[in-house]
Amino acid sequence: MKIDSHQHFWKYDPARHAWIDESMYKIRRDFLPEDLWPELQARGISACLAVQADETENETRFLLDLGNRFDWIKKVVGWVDLKAPDIERRLEQYKCEPKLAGFRAILQSQEPEAMEDDAFLKGISHLERFGFTYDVLIFPRYLDKAYELCRKFPNQPFVLDHLAKPGIKAGEFANWSKWIAKMAELPNVCCKVSGMVTEANWSNWKSEDFKPYLDFVTEHFGTDRLLYGSDWPVCLVAGTYSEVFDLADSYFQNFSESEKQAIFGKNAMRFYGIQF
Template identity: 50%
Template sequence: MRIDSHHHFIDYSEAEYPWIDDNHAAIRRSFFPEELKSVLDTHNMDGSVVVQARESLQETKWLIQLADQNDWIKGVVGWVDLCADDIEQQLQELVQLSPKFKGVRHVLQGESDDRFMLREDFRRGISKLAPLGLTYDILIFEKHLPYAIELVKQFPTTAFVIDHIAKPVIKEQSFAKWNEDIRKIAEYPNVCCKVSGMVTEAHWGQWKAADFAPYLEAVYAAFGADRLMFGSDWPVCTLSGTYSEVYQLVDTFIAQLPAEDQSKIMGETCVKFYGL
């Protein structure tokens, strides 16, 4: 099964999506399932996993509703306040709402405290995921990787996946420290990585395929195909490249790999990780 492991839907309003500022004017509109479905069909993708774009329980329930209405949306990674006193109850309600609710994500990259993920109340919330069969998507910048390593070390039974290869500053070809830390976090077998979100870390609309080669080679060396999954990051990716361009970047890289590894990266790893 070929799966896009990471995309978003947007029911746009200025109040609900404050992060879509003037720099993101190209995506200052709504993006719904029917638009993505046509793109997925063009690239022979069998389905997808939709990921939260707002820190809102309302959005999480909306994404679950969309998934239940569209068979090809195989899973939902939503938002819930992991620091809430009643976090276990909230998670249980979402699990009962739909079997397509697969995991949780918090916008850690947006927190003013780089160590937010190591707060006691946040870690308490993380501890409630594995018993319910839920995963956690780690959304960070490369500077957060040392703290992410500390987090995953404390929860060996929780399935983690790093979004967007931890957002190295590709436009500056920042590599050495990121590579060192990505190798360290890959030492933990409960951690996977999404080959996604790279074009928006490069010079928007001005990048070339060679810009990404060292990063793709590094995550493949660190995680192997068993723990790598393709994600488009649509529609955010369109700020810097089309879905086809993002797809082609990964497809060209994996073309040199064994067929078995290609199948894993383009879907099988995602299916296994999220239990699709």
């Protein structure tokens, strides 16, 4: 059972999606389930997990509505204000949503010190009790703070989105690899094999560009803590869905069947509580 553990849906709005700048003109339009389903079918993928792209609870409701309408959208990673004074009440309400797996914030748009904020930490501290996961969206320079965050909550499931966005285009490796190795020491942290092409040269990347990074996360996280994700439709600024999938599929082609099944499905099922 193949699962895409990371993709987005949206109804494009220039104000709400201001982060989609001129260089990303290809994705300045609506992207909905009917656009993704043919891509999944073409690669033998049976299900996906929809991740927030807008920091509003309306976004969470939008994704949950899609999840309730399309059975193959198995889970949603939404957004909630973890710093809200009534965060426990909000999480209690969301616990009634069977398709809500967890939450994410656009931490990469804040300063790294945001992960040390007392109110934020208090919100994170409640997630485990309600059974929610947390996706960590950061750049490499945030990894030291992210490591401390994940270490403080050893029973909270965390997953690093997009390998923590290493600077593949510039060949940056040293600081990223140092902290990825430390993150991998934490058994409550997984890593998504996703979002790589948008960190490379959008118009001129090749599979060899990604090998050092894939080698490193595979060596340190192991095949039981890696989750395949496309980051569709954001990936479209640098490659088609098929190109993104084939990049990961080719890298892992010589791994055992059980390892491939884990990376392309079973790890996501376990981490996010997906059932068929």
